[in-house]
Every structure is written in structure tokens, then in C-alpha cells.
Amino acid sequence: MLMPHPATLRKLVEEYEALIAREAESGAAKTNQRSQDLAYTLCVSTGTRDVPLALEKARRQLAAAQRPVAPMPVRCTGAGVVEAREAGETVSQ
Numbered sequence: 001m002l003m004p005h006p007a008t009l010r011k012l013v014e015e016y017e018a019l020i021a022r023e024a025e026s027g028a029a030k031t032n033q034r035s036q037d038l039a040y041t042l043c044v045s046t047g048t049r050d051v052p053l054a055l056e057k058a059r060r061q062l063a064a065a066q067r068p069v070a071p072m073p074v075r076c077t078g079a080g081v082v083e084a085r086e087a088g089e090t091v092s093q
Contacts, residue, residue: 006066046061
């Protein structure tokens with residue numbers, strides 16, 4: 001599954017939550033089109049079909065994105081090729 005960039009996902013969550021809070025404060029009987037669009041986009045971005053589950057999954061993805069990731073050891077094999085030792089993949093530069 002494709003994963004959205006953390007900054008994009010964070011913006012979706014923040015905008016959705018702010019809009020829902022404003023709608024709740026105003027006592028709106030139904031959600032507006034923008035909040036429906038954000039809910040849909042959150043679900044698609046997280047591979048879910050339920051907004052609360054999408055928000056939960058988005059928060060987990062954002063938390064994971066904040067954890068430091070150990071760099072993968074690489075070695076230069078010459079001729080501008082870098083080889084990732086663990087993955088066995090080569091990338092031409």
C-alpha cells in the first residue's frame with residue numbers, strides 16, 4: 001500500500017479535526033462537503049473505510065514517522081553504484 005507523506009497526513013488530520021470541532025460548536029445538523037471530502041481522503045490514505053479507524057491509523061503512522069530510523073548500511077561498489085547491504089538492491093547514481 002502506498003503511504004502518504006507524514007506532512008500531508010498530519011495536515012489532513014488537523015484540518016479534519018478542526019472542521020469537525022467547528023461543526024460541533026455551531027450545532028450543525030450535518031457535515032459540510034469539505035469535512036466529507038477530508039474523511040474520504042483520510043480513509044483512502046490509510047486504506048480504511050471507517051473514519052475513526054482512519055484517524056487511529058493515521059495517528060499511528062504519524063507516531064511511527066517521528067521515531068528515528070537507523071540508517072541502512074551502504075557501500076559504494078564503484079562506477080556510481082550504491083549497494084544496500086541488507087536489501088540487496090542496487091541504485092545507480
